[in-house]
Amino acid sequence: MEQLTVDVSSWMVEDEEWLGEQPKLWLSEPNWGPAPQRWLFKPARRGWLPQRGTGNLLVFHWQDAQSEVIASQLARTIGLPAAHVVPARRSEERGCISLDVRATGEAMHSGDTYLSGLALPGYVPNRERPRNRTGHHLDAIGRVLEGLPGPRCAGPALATEIFAGYLVLDAWIANTDRHAENWALTDDGTTKRLAASFDHGSSLGAGLDERGIGSVDPIVFARGGMAQKFDGGRDETLVALANRALRLWGGPWLDRLEMVDANHERSIVERAPGMSDARRTFVGHLLAENRRRLIES
Numbered sequence: 001m002e003q004l005t006v007d008v009s010s011w012m013v014e015d016e017e018w019l020g021e022q023p024k025l026w027l028s029e030p031n032w033g034p035a036p037q038r039w040l041f042k043p044a045r046r047g048w049l050p051q052r053g054t055g056n057l058l059v060f061h062w063q064d065a066q067s068e069v070i071a072s073q074l075a076r077t078i079g080l081p082a083a084h085v086v087p088a089r090r091s092e093e094r095g096c097i098s099l100d101v102r103a104t105g106e107a108m109h110s111g112d113t114y115l116s117g118l119a120l121p122g123y124v125p126n127r128e129r130p131r132n133r134t135g136h137h138l139d140a141i142g143r144v145l146e147g148l149p150g151p152r153c154a155g156p157a158l159a160t161e162i163f164a165g166y167l168v169l170d171a172w173i174a175n176t177d178r179h180a181e182n183w184a185l186t187d188d189g190t191t192k193r194l195a196a197s198f199d200h201g202s203s204l205g206a207g208l209d210e211r212g213i214g215s216v217d218p219i220v221f222a223r224g225g226m227a228q229k230f231d232g233g234r235d236e237t238l239v240a241l242a243n244r245a246l247r248l249w250g251g252p253w254l255d256r257l258e259m260v261d262a263n264h265e266r267s268i269v270e271r272a273p274g275m276s277d278a279r280r281t282f283v284g285h286l287l288a289e290n291r292r293r294l295i296e297s
Helices: 062-075 113-116 138-145 161-173 208-216 217-225 236-248 253-258 262-271 277-295
Strands: 011-017 027-028 038-043 046-050 057-061 086-088 093-099 107-110 184-187 192-194
Touching: 038 062, 062 086, 062 093, 062 161, 062 236, 062 262, 107 113, 113 138, 113 184, 113 208, 138 192, 138 236, 161 192, 161 236, 161 253, 161 262, 161 277, 208 277, 236 277, 262 277
Parallel strands: none
Antiparallel strands: 011 027, 027 038, 038 093, 046 057, 086 093, 107 184, 184 192
C-alpha cells in the first residue's frame, strides 16, 4: 500500500526558502500548540526534453519528491540522522514536506558559509556554482567539523563520523548533489553541531524522464554515480568518496548497511506514491547494486 499524501493546502505560509534554485515554502503545521512544527514544502521539479524533429520542448516532472521520501526512510533504517520527509500536495501541486532539522531557537548556516569563513586557498563559494567545486573536499570539511558533535539524535558521535555516514547514504541512493549548501551546522548560541542530512531530491535517478526509464540499465547507472559536487569528484565515484571518508573518520555505516533486509529496502520503494512499475524496478535494482558495491568495496 502506498504511503498517504498529506494535504497542506490550508497550512499557513511562514516564509519562502531562498536557498536553492527551485521555489519552496516554509509552512507551519496547524493545531500543534504554541510552537507549531515547521515543514518545508518542496513541489516537484519540472524538466524539459527536446521533441524530435520539432524544435519544441516536452515538459516532464522529476521524481524528486519520491526520492526525498525514500532517502529519508533509508537513512532511518541505518540510524543516520536525516530530515523526516513525507509526500504532500498543496492545492494541485504535488511534492513533499521536509521537517525543519533545526530545534526551536536554533540558527543554521550552510557548510559553504563556514568554508568561506576559513579563507581556504582557492575555495570558491558554492553560490558561484564553480564547475570543479574547488576547495570542497574532505580535508576542508574535516577542518570545519573538527571536534564538533553530530546531531542531538546521534548520541555521542562526532560530526565527522556522521558526515561519513552521509556520504555512505549518498553512494547508496546515487545522490550527486552534496554540494556545500546541502550540509550545514546548527547553532543554539552555545554549541555548534552538524545538522541532520537534508535535500536528497537529486538521487535515485529522479531527473530521468518517465518515458525512457525502462531503457536505463540501473547497473550501468549505479557505476556512473560520481562525486561531482566535490573537488576532483568528476573522477571519483560516490562509493570511493564514501570509503575515503570512512577511512578518515570511521563509523558503523557499512556494518549497518550489510544488515539491511532486502525486503525492507524494497518495501520502502513500493510505498512511495506516484511511481510507475518501471521506475520502482529501476530504483530497486539501483539501491541493491549500490549497497552491494559499498559492502564489497
